[in-house]
Amino acid sequence: MEFIIEATEDRLAPTRGGGAEVRSLARAIDLLDLFDDLHPTRSLTEFVEGTGLPKTTVLRLVGSLSQRHLLSQRAPGQYTLGARLLRWVRLAHATWDIPAAARARMRRLSDDTGETVNLYVRQGLSRVVIAQEESRASVRNVVEVGVELPLIVGAAGKILLAAELHLIDATDLHVDEDTRARLRTAVVAVAEQGYAASHGERELGSSGVAVPIRAPSGAVMASLALGGPTPRFTADRVASHVTALRKAAEDIAQIGLPGLTPRPSDRRG
């Protein structure tokens, strides 16, 4: 069977065919995104305010999501994420989980440096944390696992962009030409020096240092990053963090990240 692979590319325009389908899916995702650690339960009023959608649209959407058990009604008008999600939760976890040895190495890096360690992968024009080991310091950086952050902001994003320079030309980066030119210069520099450091880019007072983790082929699988409060990220510390990150990235590459590399069996079907 032959398929037009381009239709599944990252940069698929949302308007190319099935616009309504993309829109309703996007709305459903936006609604589910309103749940977070501080808001395990949401009301209909909050759905309307949080999505900015008309009340009737929200009601229809909540109806569909409840019917498919992606939402669960805990009390009248009060919703939690549905138990139905547990199935994908388990599978997504199994797909993206990293080996215990790699996680232990991240833990050791966090203990050695005193900062939070994140493992980022690229998903389209976003970066997503798939594993995290938190700093034990009382002031620490925490990024939510699974949340999308822009690729063009922060040290880990630069590392992932440096591996795919063509993405800087993506029309849906939504940046003006000046910004695009500056980004290109910065990312090319990152590619040359092999690490990235950022201060206050994503959030004021928050700094990051990142290096790539490479597959045996040399391809960048992920970005390993240290994040913490800017006052702790002095030039001296950044230099020693880069050294520590590089050693850890090599060790993790040795251990392997099976979830991030195509396996021969994937060629089936």
Add this chain to the structure above:
Amino acid sequence: MEFIIEATEDRLAPTRGGGAEVRSLARAIDLLDLFDDLHPTRSLTEFVEGTGLPKTTVLRLVGSLSQRHLLSQRAPGQYTLGARLLRWVRLAHATWDIPAAARARMRRLSDDTGETVNLYVRQGLSRVVIAQEESRASVRNVVEVGVELPLIVGAAGKILLAAELHLIDATDLHVDEDTRARLRTAVVAVAEQGYAASHGERELGSSGVAVPIRAPSGAVMASLALGGPTPRFTADRVASHVTALRKAAEDIAQIGLPGLTPRPSDRRG
């Protein structure tokens, strides 16, 4: 703000407004459901065969799901669940997870009886396992956590139905009147005896015994069930299983299942 709560009820007809929206969401869910433990990666061909949808529809759907990173392309034409799902992993887990003490009690029940222990909740006209402790026997029953099973089949389903007898009249049970009458008789008997046993209902050779777990108010929060191969579920064993289940259900009720009971804070917003 006033809402028509009925529109979010379980039995909302799929055709009532936004039919296209419901359909595209249902299709997306069906496609994501093709992933399981044995199939962490799926090809476009498998999506077409698995969903029964036209190739063009599948391509559009895969495009939308990839764009929102619910699908991730691992190799050309090969997809895994997207890292984006990891965000809900933690949240769904936090929402539906049961206390460690309750899980330990389930473990003990499994060790005492030699069978797999499942904790089921009702989601609409389905039942879903939210926690499981597997039997250590080599022949054992395993139901996937988070997968929807019909409420009208199996011991745990009967227990959950017995708590909401009106559901037997639900038009979307899709049973004929004879079946409905037999179901009512069986479920009323289950309500009276306080436990349910089934043999080969869901799957030939598979048996189950289940009891309710009640909130302090007396409302049924969940069903605690033992499942295993039918030859091990003799009348004697079923009787002793019921006793063991009842003790465990009482202990778990004492521990509490905070994820399954409305909390005062849910009334906010």
